[in-house]
Amino acid sequence: NAGVMQNPRHLVRRRGQEARLRCSPMKGHSHVYWYRQLPEEGLKFMVYLQKENIIDESGMPKERFSAEFPKEGPSILRIQQVVRGDSAAYFCASSPRDRSNYGYTFGSGTRLTVV
Amino acid sequence: DQQVKQNSPSLSVQEGRISILNCDYTNSMFDYFLWYKKYPAEGPTFLISISSIKDKNEDGRFTVFLNKSAKHLSLHIVPSQPGDSAVYFCASGGTGTASKLTFGTGTRLQVTL
Numbered sequence: 013n014a015g016v017m018q019n020p021r022h023l024v025r026r027r028g029q030e031a032r033l034r035c036s037p038m039k040g041h042s043h044v045y046w047y048r049q050l051p052e053e054g055l056k057f058m059v060y061l062q063k064e065n066i067i068d069e070s071g072m073p074k075e076r077f078s079a080e081f082p083k084e085g086p087s088i089l090r091i092q093q094v095v096r097g098d099s100a101a102y103f104c105a106s107s108p109r110d111r112s113n114y115g116y117t118f119g120s121g122t123r124l125t126v127v
Numbered sequence: 128d129q130q131v132k133q134n135s136p137s138l139s140v141q142e143g144r145i146s147i148l149n150c151d152y153t154n155s156m157f158d159y160f161l162w163y164k165k166y167p168a169e170g171p172t173f174l175i176s177i178s179s180i181k182d183k184n185e186d187g188r189f190t191v192f193l194n195k196s197a198k199h200l201s202l203h204i205v206p207s208q209p210g211d212s213a214v215y216f217c218a219s220g221g222t223g224t225a226s227k228l229t230f231g232t233g234t235r236l237q238v239t240l
């Protein structure tokens with residue numbers, strides 16, 4: 013029973029390139045959440061998705077960032093034209109229902125470094 | 128605007144003693160609270176939660192206390208073990224927040240022998 017799978021674990025991109033981060037939720041989980049952790053900070057909510065729907069994207073920067081969770085396949089967080097300030101750990105979590113008070117299950121994260 | 132605050136960035140406790148981690152929040156709309164534990168290079172792991180209708184929840188060595196009037200919660204670990212050394216995040220959510228959690232900045236716990 014695999015947990016939340018994120019890949020790649022580490023991603024290095026030059027300024028101006030695109031970064032694609034993938035997240036496969038736990039089996040049976042249809043709700044996906046993306047969080048970002050900047051150095052020495054807590055996790056900050058970015059976006060909450062269900063299959064083919066964005067439910068809450070209030071934490072997403074208005075430009076360059078987008079997320080999707082298609083009917084088939086993993087959820088993708090896409091960052092276009094990356095800048096140094098995008099360097100962070102990006103965590104995906106999943107849950108079987110929209111009740112985070114039971115505690116999501118997080119993946120191990122993707123560490124993005126922009127050089 | 129830091130709605131969830133963990134004012135102690137680090138804590139060192141001897142093995143066998145009690146560890147007390149604190150968290151304050153400002154948003155009155157929060158109605159459930161969680162603690163996550165995080166090891167380096169791993170994702171956060173859910174530890175324990177508490178609903179706003181309770182003031183205490185216990186799970187083995189871990190107990191969370193909630194003081195709604197003070198907007199304060201704490202996590203007690205007793206007895207502390209070396210394997211408890213990690214960063215602990217407090218998180219809060221509300222039924223009106225569409226499952227979004229607001230995290231504190233974390234407290235690094237070091238349990239020494």
